[in-house]
Amino acid sequence: MDYSSEVLRRFDSPATAGETDGADADAGLVAGEAEDRSLNVWVRFQVQLRDGAIRDVRFRAFGCPHTIAAADWAAERLHGRPAAALRQIDVPRIRRELEIPTEKLGKLLRIEDALAACADRIGVPAPED
């Protein structure tokens, strides 16, 4: 399978992989995860908040290179943004920017689900249908 240079770069060296440093005692820490066994994918995000803003986001993932690269992209984009951004991750944009094939969309949606789980724990209201 061909991967874009951006997918390969993030897959080889995902800057946001791992755990938050935990040095900020006043910051709130939540984690949320999602999985789909039929797609062989699991994603977990850890989000550190301070004064309603996202101070740090880290991820762990089991899955294909596209999943790992997309989780890294999403975590990087959330830095410094308000907590509501956890519900505003744009999966089609991730797919376009990283040139991820359409058939991987189901795996990318687990990233959206994991971030939504973080938002639930913080109490960010879900958008009305």
Place this chain on the structure above:
Amino acid sequence: MERSVYLDYAATSPVDPRVAERMLRCLTADGAFGNPSSAHRHGAAAMRLVEQARDSVCARVGAEPAGLVFTSGATEANNLALKGVLADAPAERRQLVTTRIEHKSVLDTARALEAAGCEISWVDCDTRGVVRPEAVAEAIGPRTALVSVMHVNNETGAVQDVAALAGLCRERGVLLHVDAAQSVGKVPLDIGAAGIDLCSLTAHKACGPKGVGALYVRPGVRLEPQLHGGEQQRGLRPGTLPTHQIVGMGSAYALADPAGEGPRLRELRLRLWRGLAAIHGASVNGDLDSGAPHILNVAFPGVDGESLRCAIREISVSAGSACTSDSPEASHVLSTMGLPDARALGSIRFGIGRFTTAEEVDYAAARVAAEVARLRALADAAPRWCSA
């Protein structure tokens, strides 16, 4: 330039330079370029080389030269064997017995025959990937015309006891077809001594060219041609004989001596496994002792196979799965052996061949170990099913 290591010899192999040199002599105006079926001197020169190649192929696999039909490869040979025999069988005997671990060219042909009204009886393998002859015997019934079982499995290297299968087929008056695409040069194969009725062969797995193979048809076995348009090869496979391809196959088979190459391949495979065995949880899919010497299929629990292959992309290896779709499909061979999906999807097939070096094997083992550790750290705290 980035380093490049080829460890996918079970998929295909580079053409041996000695083979390529002989092929080149059949292409240009100063060589044997004539149509082997032509009556003039150019045709006769080409036909002499074709017959020499036929003898070389048959000498390697213990077959009667009169039974060899050249094809475009093992896929065509498998199609011709299965469709040809079933089409010639009487209506009340159109049952095929085969296994669930065959190559796609047998599985898909069997399904096409089933759609056309034939009956297919599927046989499983054990956890080592071995098909018990007794299980095949149980599947044979009064309607069975043909049994088709591969010699060496292309994913695990498991070797089937084709001599035992031939014996039980003969006792029951049923023909045996063997797909031996992976065997030549790695595992001894004697078609005549084993009593095999039909046998598919290919050149490109044995450092020969792609695009040529053969079906051995024991003299006296009847099958319906699947192509029409000429009298070449007794009408069983019409079309102009590709002299350069056939010469390439003959030359490759002359060089592919399992007694010479097998021990070196086995030693390299063992060396590779010793390197990989240091990885926690790594296990061989199949049996190291009884398997073919050139294939090593290893499961790495807790790692997604597509990610591992991408991480070691300077090393060409194959998956035990088809991962191009959103819903990854575990290998049908590994699933039949009883592996859970996550383990099958985290498996890699290494194929060792004539030009593989010990240094390449050591490099591959070290790189795999490093990347498995990195990917497992990335998936730390993942649910248990990820490393089942």
